[in-house]
Amino acid sequence: MAELDDDVAFAAALARGDADALARFDREHAPALRPALARIGLGDAGIAEALQLVRTEQFAPRADGAPRIAGYSGRGPLLAWLRSVAVRTGLRLRRAGARYEPLTDIAAGAHDSTPGSLVDDAELAYMKKTYGEAFQRAFRTALAGLSAKDRLLLKQRFRHHLGVEDLGRIHGVNAGTISRWVAAARDALAKGTREAMMAELGVAKDDVSSILRLIESQIEVTLSTVEA
Numbered sequence: 001m002a003e004l005d006d007d008v009a010f011a012a013a014l015a016r017g018d019a020d021a022l023a024r025f026d027r028e029h030a031p032a033l034r035p036a037l038a039r040i041g042l043g044d045a046g047i048a049e050a051l052q053l054v055r056t057e058q059f060a061p062r063a064d065g066a067p068r069i070a071g072y073s074g075r076g077p078l079l080a081w082l083r084s085v086a087v088r089t090g091l092r093l094r095r096a097g098a099r100y101e102p103l104t105d106i107a108a109g110a111h112d113s114t115p116g117s118l119v120d121d122a123e124l125a126y127m128k129k130t131y132g133e134a135f136q137r138a139f140r141t142a143l144a145g146l147s148a149k150d151r152l153l154l155k156q157r158f159r160h161h162l163g164v165e166d167l168g169r170i171h172g173v174n175a176g177t178i179s180r181w182v183a184a185a186r187d188a189l190a191k192g193t194r195e196a197m198m199a200e201l202g203v204a205k206d207d208v209s210s211i212l213r214l215i216e217s218q219i220e221v222t223l224s225t226v227e228a
Helices: 002-016 019-039 044-059 078-095 115-144 148-159 164-171 175-201 205-223
Strands: none
Touching (some): 002 019, 115 205
């Protein structure tokens, strides 16, 4: 808790434009962000540009409000928050078509050769690597919070691969009703997983879309491998 309190105080100093805090960021935090940026395929020039963008976009005052760093809540380590911001910034540079080195092994599994797809695959791979354990914890918390009926439906549909016609006969309703039940249970699980992840990680609001991509890509795979 003391470490998070220090992080909150440090973030507040950055938001004020404190010279010592900015120097500390350049000395301690910026170098710690470089490996994450290298893993998404940025070379030295791209890393330098991404870090400069982080510095200006997060710490500089905005016409419509406080610097973005003021949004850091202290619910997770500041370095993790900054790393997420830096990776998102780096991926934005790639989407803009900047000429940097090819993606490294983080995107080795990409099947589509278009640049945009490679970047999206790199972002998803990074999210899996960074937030995979948090996803598993959040998933299990959300699953436990569902009703017994919803857990059973999801188990039957995704673990045992029963079709809606079979499920309809088992539950005594038509296929359309079963489809709605399964969809509602899945949506409730996805929502609960998202809420649990956001509560644990304390990530920036801008990361919600990336968290949702991770959940959508993994939730049915995970349902097929765990006991509901």
